[in-house]
Amino acid sequence: MNFFKKTVPFVLGMILMAGSAFAQGQQMQQMQNAQADSVSDEELQMFVDTAQELQSIQQGFQSEVQQMVQEEDMTFQRFQQIMMSQQNPQMAQKVEVTDEEQAVIKEMQPELQKMQQQVNQEQMSAIQDNGLTPQRFQQIAQAVQSDPQMMQRFQQMSADSASGGGE
Secondary structure, three states: OHHHHHHHHHHHHHHHHHHHHHOOHHHHHHHHHHHHOOOOHHHHHHHHHHHHHHHHHHHHHHHHHHHHHHHOOOOHHHHHHHHHHHHOHHHHOOOOOOHHHHHHHHHHHHHHHHHHHHHHHHHHHHHHHOOOOHHHHHHHHHHHHHOHHHHHHHHHHHHHHHOOOOO
16 A cells, blocks of 8 residues: 555656656647557556656655755755745745755756756656657556546556566
């Protein structure tokens, strides 16, 4: 059960990331919906394996960022709050950022961007190494998100993999 609590939010997060990275309009959306109906067990297992690998990559990235933030004498929670406020205009008005914090964030940004590019490359490689294209990964992710039966199949395969039924 703990695995599900960690995996489902991660997969949904990946869906959002994949959606922004590969958005190609409504024609693509219609095609994806048609293809989502035909996700085989083999493809879904590839998706499960990929999602687990992507989660591991993301956790490694988050650990590196946490270490980097701590080296700058800032808490990770505060760092996240500042970053979220920079991306959300409504939140920006509620979060006061000191000049010192702003300088630290500005200094860290080039390294964070390089790290994010590396993570993106690792994720793309993981998707392809597991036998999927980025587009098909996104299609399956959308199917898992939108179809309760597909979500149930995903959860069952994830549980089987976590309990040693997979690799």
